[in-house]
Amino acid sequence: MSSKQQHEVFHLATKKQLQHIKDGLHRISSQIWTCLGEESGNLYIRYDQYVEIFLVPKQLERHLRLIRDLKSIQHTGIYFGFLKGTEFQLSLEGAEYIFNTFFKTNKLRLKTVTTTIDGAKSFLYGNTLQTTDLSPSPESLNRKDVFFVLNPKSQFIGIGYVYKRDNRTELRNLVDYGYYIRRGY
């Protein structure tokens, strides 16, 4: 495979791609991009069904350069999300990384909701949550807000976004930790 073809399967995110990722993260919290900084590592792009994004810690980058066939790379570091056109979608693992690294250490504020026991179970089945599934129900649930969803033990279980319809407010499931079992992995 030529170096040009190699570049087409796996490479550092371009300026344009970084901008799309930054814009996407900004919709969740304006602070995330700043927090990510350089110590977290660099963002790499892998082309598959979607444009996959990986956050690669520094200690991994050195060895990545030793791989001759970049097409063989299926995953590296933290799967951070994907780009669908110009729209960035944060992955479950990316969200958990942000939650653990920046939110839990008080470096960052995030919108979080805690579910009831039934709510957690339902969310892990991939379902949409109603306000009655949240405990306590947040004061403001603005349309399209992205929330980090926690179970009653304050463990991160996924992310959802607010959807409003006919005076009803729902928290729609973007991705959750039941995903793997539902996919049969």
Added chain:
Amino acid sequence: MSFEFKTIQPEISDKAKELAQKYGYRPYMIERYFSMFKSNLEEVREFLDANEQFSPLTLRINTLKTDPQAAFEALISKGYRLKPSEHIPYAYSIEHDVINEKTAYTKPKSPEYEMQGFERDPTTLKNIEWGRPSYLDENGKAESEKRDETKSTHILRGKQIATLGSTHEYLLGHYYIQDLASMYPVFYLNPQKTNFVLDMAAAPGGKTSHLAQIMENQGHIFAMDNNKKRIKSLVYNLRRCGVNNTTVLLMDANSSYKQSFNPDKILLDAPCTGEGLIRDDPSRKTSKTLSEITGMMRKQYSMLQSAIKTVKSGGEIMYSTCSIAPEENEFVVQKALDSHSNIEIASIDDDWGLPGYINVFGMDLSEDLLKARRLFPHIHNTIGFFYCLLRKI
């Protein structure tokens, strides 16, 4: 001495034929067990009887995702009785996969129950007899005609694993269901936080995630597999378990040396005929011929050769299989020793496993193979397993 990978057909004795009939094996296998257990009929019987019982369910608490004490307590609160491994940190066997009597047979009311399982259905649980299933008769003997019972116990076993594999904690990656024997090679490879480690046949990821756990998500692991379907399971298991220090490569392990990386350590848990797995998969009693074992031996040797070429000088290779066949283990290592003057067998600080064979099937092998380790169902109550640590000089 150098091995030729050819099929050695043993002469089948009447006793071997009788036991093969009784336990439902191919006769050649029983004849080989006589050779492996030094013609000790009693030990052969113990081994065959042990193979009629499932290996204990075991799991490893994943410290990358959770506080081990919290995970332990969460499982205990669900009614699981956990017995810690004597050797492997955070590994537990499950003595009985039961849930609290209070909640097992009635519709759950307490919030604790609701958090217990992802899909746990009390009506299903009601009909399950918990505890390790067995189809030994009153005299402790198994009969091959009891296959229907075997089938039902296998369904039960599947349900037990499914229950343990569907709790909230499992989904969140707080533990990994993994046979105890398969944790030993990773533990004794002893990867350090600064190491660059190659896992040559990594899917579905149990050993890779264990490597990452020991390395505390530091260093770098290349996890390699050549099967695209299996690699998906590998990737998702690593993601679920919070493994961040790994690169997954779709690559044939035989060609790893053609890359320009030279890892500090290599784990080669080689594909095998699975002769150590009979207690969990009785179909293996009849599914493989001797020539298939020979074919597998060639494949394993080829992978080991590639590992030897790939690892850096002074680096280590842990070779392991879940087969008890000497051809897939000691013979492969012996062939590697004969053909590569730059490798030696390193000692493992393990007084639990039995030493490797140095004389079997009429072949004299290097005494260094006493440093290799074997696990047997009737002695260690695990699946049958082999591991050997090699060092590149």
